[in-house]
Amino acid sequence: MPCATLLVAVVVVVVLGLVGPSDAIEFQTFDSPSVPLREVESLLRNLQKEVADIRKEVHARMDTMKYELTCEIRNMKEALSKEREEMSVKVDQVVTEMADFKKKMKRGLKRVGVQNDDIKGELRSQKAELFAVRNSVYDAREEVVDKSNILLQKVNTTNSTLVCHLSDLRGKLYKINNNLAFISDEHRKMMEVMARSFGQPKTPKTYNSEDYDERVLPGCTYTPLDTHELGLDALNKTFPNDTHIGIPRPPEPPDAGRENGWGEVTTTEGPRLPTMPEDCNNDRQRYLEYPPFPVDCKAVFDQGFMEDGVYRIKPPDLATRDVYCDQHTSGGGWTVAVLRRKLPRHIPFNRTWHEYEVGFGDPRREYWIGLKALHALTKGRPHQMRADMEDWEGNTAWAVYNFFSVAGPEDKYRLRISGYSGTAGDSMRHSHLQMFSTIDSDNDQENWGSCARGRGGGGWWWGRCACTQPTGQYRRGRYQGPERGVTWWHWKDSNYSLKTLVLKFRPLE
Structure with a gap:
């Protein structure tokens, strides 16, 4: 800012120095004092000298700054070159590591592919084994079902045959009970004769388990047999008891005037009858009645x-x-x-x-x-x-x-x-x-x-x-x-x- 002011002053002085005598005469009309020319020249020389000194000083400072900038730029270039060399080394290391990792990845993928193929093969073999096991299980199940059906048929046949045999035993049991009833009646008569002959009281003899170690058939005076052990409890329910001797009567033939043709008296109570087995040949007298299972x-x-x-x-x-x-x-x-x-x-x-x-x-x-x-x-x-x-x-x-x-x-x-x-x-x-x-x-x-x-x-x-x-x-x-x-x-x-x-x-x- 002082340099600019100085230059303006110099220009003013130069302009004043170029003014002619006529102009000086013209200024004198205003009564202004005249400036001596020597002083102005001296002032100009001083000014020129100062401007030259200032210019030299500016050039010196510019050179100094240029040198410093040059040195700074050189240092920065050297630092950048060093950093570039270091980064280049690091990049080379990273590239090398990436190449090694890529090789390892390729080897790992190849190994995984081989293992995947092995696993696929193992799964295929296990799947085949499972199918074979499943087929064998199905075959075994079918065989078991067939054997079960055969066994069930045999059980049904045996059961039907057993039912018919039990019905035969029931008929024989009825005959035995009739014989026992006849013997009991004869015994009672004989006891009455003996009572009249020897004066003993007319009390019929009754056999029980305490006297003869025998079991009494429910509804009977005495008997050495027990139909409960044979599963024939239904016999006492099927046929009415003889009120005279208290022993179940044997079944009568179908043409004996019974209402249902089974040798039984038809009543509203009693068990329902299941289907009659084929081995009984529609012989309803020989059929043993079993109560059916409940539905639910x-x-x-x-x-x-x-x-x-x-x-x-x-x-x-x-x-x-x-x-x-x-x-x-x-x-x-x-x-x-x-x-x-x-x-x-x-x-x-x-x-x-x-x-x-x-x-x-x-x-x-x-x-x-x-x-x-x-x-x-x-x-x-x-x-x-x-x-x-x-x-x-x-x-x-x-x-x-x-x-x-x-x-x-x-x-x-x-x-x-x-x-x-x-x-x-x-x-x-x-x-x-x-x-x-x-x-x-x-x-x-x-x-x-x-x-x-x-x-x-x-x-x-x-x-x-x-x-x-x-x-x-x-x-x-x-x-x-x-x-x-x-x-x-x-x-x-x-x-x-x-x-x-x-x-x-x-x-x-």
């Missing part, structure tokens, strides 16, 4: 058995089986279809379609009654279903459905259930009109996969994976993870496994 627990209850427990029933067109009967809940007569409760050891419900058809488990512990039995017992007349449950805190709840029916195998045992009432919530409504599904027979409505496999393997009328799972995995209370416990969603959510869950059914009155 309601029939058991009607026969007077009113205690809870395991009973043997015979569903229509099926073999006999043991089931658990609930004879006290809401009037009794309930046939238990599914029983889940706390035990030291639980059976798995991850079963195949065939196992769910025929049933599995132990009615005294845990079991599934079977789809065939459910269809046989619920067809033909209306039934109701009840679910009783308990959580791990001791709370209980129940649900009753006034309509319950299971279709046949041609419709995949489709379930029909409605008419809910209770305290547990309607968790069965999503199973209405659904087909049964298992791990090897997927009949649900889900598109993502199998509900049976996703819910732990239990069979059920899934639909869209349903809201209850009586056939799930037995767990204790609340748990984390997939929904696989014994659940009833509307009472406890899907991640709470119940302590007890019992599903049972009975015919409507």
Whole structure:
């Protein structure tokens, strides 16, 4: 800034020096003093000298700054070159390491490929072995079924033959009883004759077990035989007793005026007759009567058995089986279809379609009654279903459905259930009109996969994976993870496994 001011002053002085005499005369009109020319020249020289000094000083400083900048740039270039060399070395090392890693990766991938091929081969061999085992199991099962059928036929034949032999024994027993009756009558007469002859009282002799170590036939005066040991208790119920001697009379021929042609008096009471075996050749006199098995627990209850427990029933067109009967809940007569409760050891419900058809488990512990039995017992007349449950805190709840029916195998045992009432919530409504599904027979409505496999393997009328799972995995209370416990969603959510869950059914009155 001072240099600029100095230059302006110099210019002013130069301009004043160039002014002529005429101009000086003109200024004199204003009475201004004249400036001596020498002083101006001296001032200009001083100014020129100062400007030259300033210029030299500026050039010197510029040279100094240029030198310093040059040195700084040189140092920076050297530092950059060093860093570039170091980075080049590091890049070379990284490239080398990447090359080694790439080689290792190639070797690892090659080794993994070889191992993958080995695993694939091993899986193929195991799959072939599994198919062979499955085929052998199927063959063995068919062989066992054939042998069982043959054995069952032999048992039926033997049973029929045994029935006929027992009926023959019954006829012989009747003859013996007649002879005993005749002997008893003769003995009584002889005792009367002896009493009249020797003056003894007219009291007939009665034999008993204390005097002769013999067993007395109910309804008889005395006999050394016991028909109860032969399983012939029905003999005393089938034929009327002789009021004179107190011994059952032998059967009369069919043409003796009996109403039913069986040599029996037709009554409204007494056991119903099962089908007569073929080995008896329609000889109704030789046929031994056996009372049939009850159809369900309601029939058991009607026969007077009113205690809870395991009973043997015979569903229509099926073999006999043991089931658990609930004879006290809401009037009794309930046939238990599914029983889940706390035990030291639980059976798995991850079963195949065939196992769910025929049933599995132990009615005294845990079991599934079977789809065939459910269809046989619920067809033909209306039934109701009840679910009783308990959580791990001791709370209980129940649900009753006034309509319950299971279709046949041609419709995949489709379930029909409605008419809910209770305290547990309607968790069965999503199973209405659904087909049964298992791990090897997927009949649900889900598109993502199998509900049976996703819910732990239990069979059920899934639909869209349903809201209850009586056939799930037995767990204790609340748990984390997939929904696989014994659940009833509307009472406890899907991640709470119940302590007890019992599903049972009975015919409507």
